[in-house]
Amino acid sequence: MTTHAPDVRRQGDYGLDGDFRVISARWQAMILAAIVAVLIALTVCGIVIGSLVVALVAGVIALGLVLFAGSYVHTSRVGKFKVWARILGDLALHGDEQVLDLGCGRGAVLLMAAELLPRGRAVGIDLWHPDQTGNSPDATRRNAELEGVADRIEVETGDITRLPFADNTFDLIISNLVLHNIASNADRRAAIDEAVRVLRPGGRLAIADLLATHRYRARLRELGLTDVRRRNLGWHMWWGSPFFPTRLVTATKKI
Known part of the structure; x- marks a missing residue:
């Protein structure tokens, strides 16, 4: 069983998180x-x-x-890696799991998970909107090469409200600060439903987000998942101040 956490020190370039559709990171x-x-x-x-x-x-x-600004940059460049290293380490993966990262971006969390999968596979899916500087599948693949996990990952272009995967495909589904970018409550609910659909019985789910995490928790309970929990991830994932914290929702699909 793989019980260690992934290395917090990263070799790749993961950009800066934010909304850069109208104003670039440099101009901001x-x-x-x-x-x-x-x-x-x-x-x-x-x-x-x-x-x-x-x-x-x-x-x-x-x-x-x-x-x-200092808090924001810390979370984007350092804090999220420390927090997700702990989250992934606590999952005590066996190393042969199939993992899906919803909205993988440049691979910050996807590639940390891949480090723990010497016999498994990590799949990242994204629409590659400008939620990070330089966001693209090629950037993710370059980072995978730098982290030494290119042979363990796949990168897909797709909508997480309509996942292109069969039912019961993945052992673990992860997502970091993605669902709040979906415009409507109905589509966010669809993303949760799709995550549960492609999760295998006994599989686990860990979704970190800024908004509506109480709704994610409620929906997961409606869908019959067990051990559904929601918690604040602390100051390493404050987006500028304690008024913008990140919360993690975790759950397990019934066997």
């Missing part, structure tokens, strides 16, 4: 830097002219934005 960073610079200037001016209220307000907002 430049806009934030400009706002912080203006606020710092206001803080200094407030001190110079003796307006402590202006200095205090501008300084607090500037500090808040810097801390928000």
Whole structure:
């Protein structure tokens, strides 16, 4: 049985998480830097002219934005790997499982799972929207080569609300911060239903997301899964502040 956790140190380039459909990551960073610079200037001016209220307000907002950005980058570049290494390690995989990653992106979680599957297979599916910088199947495959697991993974292009897999195919289904990108509650529910459909009896499911995780938990219970749990993943997966935490929903399909 494989009981160790995957290595947190990564060799690949996994980009930065975020919504870059309208404004690129570079422009978002430049806009934030400009706002912080203006606020710092206001803080200094407030001190110079003796307006402590202006200095205090501008300084607090500037500090808040810097801390928000720092937390966001930490979660995207470091924190999610630490958290998922623990999640995958706790699953105590045997090493021969078939694993599906819903919305795999550049492979951050997919390839960590693949490290634990010397005799198994990890399949990633995505529509490759700009939810990460440089998101593409080729980027995922390059990362798989760098992590030494290219022979253990497959990458598919597809919609997770209509999975192109047969019933009872996978032993484990994982997903990291994907379902909230689906526009409607009905389609998010369809994604949960599809995950359960392709999960084998006795298989497990672990979905991390920002929004509506209480609905995922409720739907999994309606579908008859057991040991359905929901928990906060802590500060390593805060998206800017504790007001934007990530929660994990886990469950097991009845045999």
